[in-house]
Amino acid sequence: MKASIxxxxxxxxxxxxxxxIAIALTMSGLEVEALEERDDDAILEVSIPxxxxxxxxxxxxxxxxxxxxxxxxxxxxxxxxxxxGEPPSVEIKDSALxxxxxxxxxxxxxxxxxxxxxSHRLELHGFRPANNVVxxxxxxxxxxxxxxxxxxxxxxxGNRIIVKTAGPVNKILTLDNAHKNLAGDMLLxxxxxxxxAIAGIMxxxxxxxxxxxxxxxxxxxxxxPVSVRRTSKAINLSTESSYRxxxxxxxxxxxxxxxxxxxLIAETAGGKxxxxxxxxxxxxxxxxxxxxxxxxxxxxGVDIDFSVxxxxxxxxGFEIKRAGEGITVIPPSFRQDIQRDIDxxxxxxxxxxxxxxxxxxxAVRMQTMPQGSGLFPATYRVIxxxxxxxxxxxxxxVINYSFLNPLVFDTLRFPVNDKRREVIKIRNPLxxxxxxxxxxxxxxxxxxxxxxxxxxxxxxxxxxxxRVFLPAGQKLPHESLRLAAVYLKSPxxxxxxxxxxxxxxxxxxxxxxxxxKLRIKNYSFxxxxxxxxxxxxxxxxxxxxxxRNIGSLGTLHPALSESLDI
Amino acid sequence: xxxxxxxxxxxxxxEEIKKTGDLxxxxxxxxxxxxxxxxxTAKINSLxxxxxxxxxxxxxxxxxxxxxxESLIKQQEEFFKASELENLLKANRIDVTVPGFFIxxxxxxxxxxxxxxxxxxxLSLGFRIEEGPEVExxxxxxxxxxFPKDHPARDMQDTFYVTDDVVLRTHTSPVxxxxxxxxxxxxxxxxxxxxxxxxxxxxxxxxxxxxxxxxVDEHISMSDxxxxxxxxAHAVFGASTPVRxxxxxxxxxxxxxxxxxxxxxxxxxxxxxxxxxxWVEILGAGMINPRVFEMVGYDPELYTGxxxxxxxxx
Ligand SMILES: [Zn+2]
Numbered sequence: 001m002k003a004s005i006x007x008x009x010x011x012x013x014x015x016x017x018x019x020x021i022a023i024a025l026t027m028s029g030l031e032v033e034a035l036e037e038r039d040d041d042a043i044l045e046v047s048i049p050x051x052x053x054x055x056x057x058x059x060x061x062x063x064x065x066x067x068x069x070x071x072x073x074x075x076x077x078x079x080x081x082x083x084x085g086e087p088p089s090v091e092i093k094d095s096a097l098x099x100x101x102x103x104x105x106x107x108x109x110x111x112x113x114x115x116x117x118x119s120h121r122l123e124l125h126g127f128r129p130a131n132n133v134v135x136x137x138x139x140x141x142x143x144x145x146x147x148x149x150x151x152x153x154x155x156x157x158g159n160r161i162i163v164k165t166a167g168p169v170n171k172i173l174t175l176d177n178a179h180k181n182l183a184g185d186m187l188l189x190x191x192x193x194x195x196x197a198i199a200g201i202m203x204x205x206x207x208x209x210x211x212x213x214x215x216x217x218x219x220x221x222x223x224x225p226v227s228v229r230r231t232s233k234a235i236n237l238s239t240e241s242s243y244r245x246x247x248x249x250x251x252x253x254x255x256x257x258x259x260x261x262x263x264l265i266a267e268t269a270g271g272k273x274x275x276x277x278x279x280x281x282x283x284x285x286x287x288x289x290x291x292x293x294x295x296x297x298x299x300x301g302v303d304i305d306f307s308v309x310x311x312x313x314x315x316x317g318f319e320i321k322r323a324g325e326g327i328t329v330i331p332p333s334f335r336q337d338i339q340r341d342i343d344x345x346x347x348x349x350x351x352x353x354x355x356x357x358x359x360x361x362x363a364v365r366m367q368t369m370p371q372g373s374g375l376f377p378a379t380y381r382v383i384x385x386x387x388x389x390x391x392x393x394x395x396x397x398v399i400n401y402s403f404l405n406p407l408v409f410d411t412l413r414f415p416v417n418d419k420r421r422e423v424i425k426i427r428n429p430l431x432x433x434x435x436x437x438x439x440x441x442x443x444x445x446x447x448x449x450x451x452x453x454x455x456x457x458x459x460x461x462x463x464x465x466x467r468v469f470l471p472a473g474q475k476l477p478h479e480s481l482r483l484a485a486v487y488l489k490s491p492x493x494x495x496x497x498x499x500x501x502x503x504x505x506x507x508x509x510x511x512x513x514x515x516x517k518l519r520i521k522n523y524s525f526x527x528x529x530x531x532x533x534x535x536x537x538x539x540x541x542x543x544x545x546x547x548r549n550i551g552s553l554g555t556l557h558p559a560l561s562e563s564l565d566i
Numbered sequence: 567x568x569x570x571x572x573x574x575x576x577x578x579x580x581e582e583i584k585k586t587g588d589l590x591x592x593x594x595x596x597x598x599x600x601x602x603x604x605x606x607t608a609k610i611n612s613l614x615x616x617x618x619x620x621x622x623x624x625x626x627x628x629x630x631x632x633x634x635x636e637s638l639i640k641q642q643e644e645f646f647k648a649s650e651l652e653n654l655l656k657a658n659r660i661d662v663t664v665p666g667f668f669i670x671x672x673x674x675x676x677x678x679x680x681x682x683x684x685x686x687x688x689l690s691l692g693f694r695i696e697e698g699p700e701v702e703x704x705x706x707x708x709x710x711x712x713f714p715k716d717h718p719a720r721d722m723q724d725t726f727y728v729t730d731d732v733v734l735r736t737h738t739s740p741v742x743x744x745x746x747x748x749x750x751x752x753x754x755x756x757x758x759x760x761x762x763x764x765x766x767x768x769x770x771x772x773x774x775x776x777x778x779x780x781x782v783d784e785h786i787s788m789s790d791x792x793x794x795x796x797x798x799a800h801a802v803f804g805a806s807t808p809v810r811x812x813x814x815x816x817x818x819x820x821x822x823x824x825x826x827x828x829x830x831x832x833x834x835x836x837x838x839x840x841x842x843x844x845w846v847e848i849l850g851a852g853m854i855n856p857r858v859f860e861m862v863g864y865d866p867e868l869y870t871g872x873x874x875x876x877x878x879x880x
Contacts, residue, residue: 026812026843027810027812027813028812028813029812029813029814029815031812031814031824033841034841049814049815050717050718050719050721050722050815051719051815052815225718226716229716229717229718230716246718247718298785298787298870299787299788299853299870300787300788300789300821301787301788301789301790302788302789340856342820342853342855342856343820345820345821346813346820346821346822349788349813349821350813350821354788354792354810354811354812354813354823355810355811357788357789357792357811358789358792358793359789359792359793359796360787360789360790360792360793361790361793361794361797362781362783362785362786362787362790362793362794363785364692364752364754364783365752365783367752379697380695380697387674387678390672391671391672391673391674392671392672393669393672394669394670394671394672395672396672396673396674396675397672397673397674397675397678398675399675399677399678399775401771401772401773402700402734402760402762402773403772403773424701424728425728426726426727426728426734427726427727427728427729428726428727428764429726429764430764430772434772437701437734461670461672463672466760467700469700469701475703475731475732476699476701476702476703476732477701479699479700479701
């Protein structure tokens with residue numbers, strides 16, 4: 001969220017420099033990611049966590065500043081001009097998905113470009129100006145955080161609004177001039193005949209406010225966050241509006257956003273506005289949260305008293321009552337993230353300042369380890385032993401991605417029925433070549449060799465020790481630990497042995513060294529021409545421990561090394 | 567044969583031996599004078615032909631001559647042997663400054679090295695290591711960590727999906743839930759491992775390593791979280807490194823914190839690495855959300871705990 005310092009100062013007059021205010025916000029939970037200084041202003045780029053939709057506006061951030069710095073918050077004074085004419089006719093058919101729908105009609109507007117002070121501010125905050133009506137809905141969205149929508153009343157059949165789901169309708173043409181496919185349970189805004197907007201996400205193109213618009217209907221509503229999010233994901237469209245609704249809008253504050261926009265439109269585009277039609281079937285009941293002082297101190301490890309707690313919460317706009325040993329907290333309507341005592345404790349901690357907490361060390365109770373486990377799982381110790389052994393044999397550790405390109409099975413000459421061809425696939429890989437999870441570590445090691453040869457390396461030893469993912473006929477695959485190593489031997493490398501053998505014996509020595517370190521005695525290397533399709537028949541063998549085959553060792557198959565140019 | 571004959575042999579031998587220039591010619595003279603068919607040997611062998619009364623005198627002169635030649639040759643031989651050895655040592659000098667030969671030792675991957683270093687700090691604080699699957703169910707990766715379905719908090723982590731219900735774990739935090747489900751407090755656990763994010767951004771890799779840590783007992787506080795993480799930061803980044811804690815948001819902790827250390831590149835004055843802030847974020851942490859305790863069947867009024875997670879890059 002971008003926020004102009006000048007605009008913020010209209011709500012809270014703080015004496016801090018842009019850099020100082022950026023630090024103050026960051027240290028109380030709204031991280032300022034960038035600060036852009038301009039001639040007469042500065043723009044903060046504020047990262048708003050998903051639980052703080054109330055801060056997705058200039059006023060929201062200003063409220064935070066007022067709480068942090070103990071400065072008065074200057075609320076906007078909205079004065080609606082004289083109301084006249086027939087107010088909008090609105091019907092909510094699905095009150096679970098739309099808990100409130102407030103609207104006004106403004107008749108006789110002159111649609112034109114916005115005054116510079118409006119369009120300039122929109123541009124500063126990343127909005128493209130359109131016309132005075134649309135711009136003011138965006139201006140109020142930025143200022144107060146509540147999304148608004150303006151319809152061309154003349155294009156609303158029957159001059160009325162119905163809020164209901166799509167039902168059998170499966171398409172709508174939206175403002176971005178694209179058809180959106182609809183599902184039956186998506187919430188739409190309808191006129192007497194047809195859908196005119198996807199609720200909380202985007203208006204329809206047909207009822208767009210244009211230069212020929214004379215009368216408008218201004219909407220300020222509260223849509224169900226889950227419903228907006230599902231629809232937005234399903235049609236793959238996220239807007240400033242849907243972003244706020246899916247995080248939770250202020251159901252109590254939407255009336256003043258409507259009034260603010262109506263007033264500004266009347267001021268800049270002219271026109272007469274009607275009274276508000278406010279469909280609000282079930283008013284929000286504020287939550288009462290009991291919080292005990294001892295729990296606050298227990299969780300935070302501090303010793304603060306009631307007066308400190310009260311001061312902190314009042315600065316945040318919370319109402320509090322003393323209730324026996326503890327307090328009862330009533331958060332404002334725009335703080336729907338505050339539901340339980342822990343939420344209140346977090347607010348206290350945040351505003352109190354983490355830097356004021358002592359750094360203590362917990363008292364520790366010793367305990368017996370769970371059955372069959374030591375300080376760490378047995379595999380962890382084995383992993384460390386294998387890594388050490390491989391390194392002492394001259395092999396360097398590599399860490400490759402867990403992904404694999406299934407095409408590589410053909411390169412490696414795997415037969416069609418090779419088990420390793422059964423891969424777990426990722427539904428949304430970044431690249432087609434990374435669509436499967438590894439069932440073998442060999443391809444990536446060969447890629448490492450090819451890459452290093454291209455860099456001029458003549459001799460190298462790599463190993464990788466990690467998991468492969470094997471389908472196990474249940475929800476999660478079997479994750480099995482594997483060791484793979486590769487040795488590229490320069491023909492000119494000095495050797496203890498006579499004759500050409502492509503490093504087979506060095507590799508075998510590394511394996512034997514590993515068995516010694518793991519205290520494995522009963523191992524054997526058995527001549528086998530068929531142990532792996534990618535190995536050289538006659539220069540490869542199967543490796544067994546206690547008579548059980550555990551792997552293979554050998555020179556790369558000549559056909560493979562030729563095709564890979566190794 | 568006369569005494570004079572023997573004395574002239576002695577003089578000749580004396581002259582010849584002293585003139586020799588190497589071991590070989592000395593040895594030739596040993597054969598010439600003292601060998602089986604040598605000149606002096608022949609004289610000894612012909613003693614029988616000397617009249618009896620003259621024999622002792624002859625014998626004495628011949629033996630004296632033999633001993634004399636013998637010792638002279640020996641002396642000369644030793645001289646040449648010593649000088650030959652000296653020449654041998656001189657000839658066989660090596661250059662001890664030439665680099666030694668050794669079996670090259672392999673390297674640990676830099677990320678593993680950092681990982682080990684961090685794990686060691688927590689092992690020394692009595693944490694134990696646990697592991698969990700990299701292909702994880704939606705329940706453990708999200709739901710049990712208070713990321714409900716259809717919640718915008720899920721947007722915080724770009725997720726690789728295997729099925730609707732199975733993901734590549736986006737963090738090591740599911741290990742918290744798995745361990746708590748199977749064990750009762752007190753718990754001090756660290757869980758290193760690979761995690762996956764499908765960030766299309768070039769500055770992010772789809773796979774990286776993370777370390778999760780958590781501690782649960784009856785009286786663990788936010789101040790304890792600060793104390794333990796300060797020990798960690800000072801052990802890994804240096805005892806004088808400044809550490810700061812600031813509020814943040816994670817669904818599975820509350821209150822949540824971001825932990826920063828003073829930028830080691832600029833020393834806190836501001837540079838590109840720290841985006842001019844003087845601070846670099848190293849980990850996310852917080853008090854374990856009571857909702858997570860409820861999910862694993864712990865009484866949130868009895869137990870409290872903290873958790874932290876950090877990405878490990880080399
Ligand atoms: Zn720096």
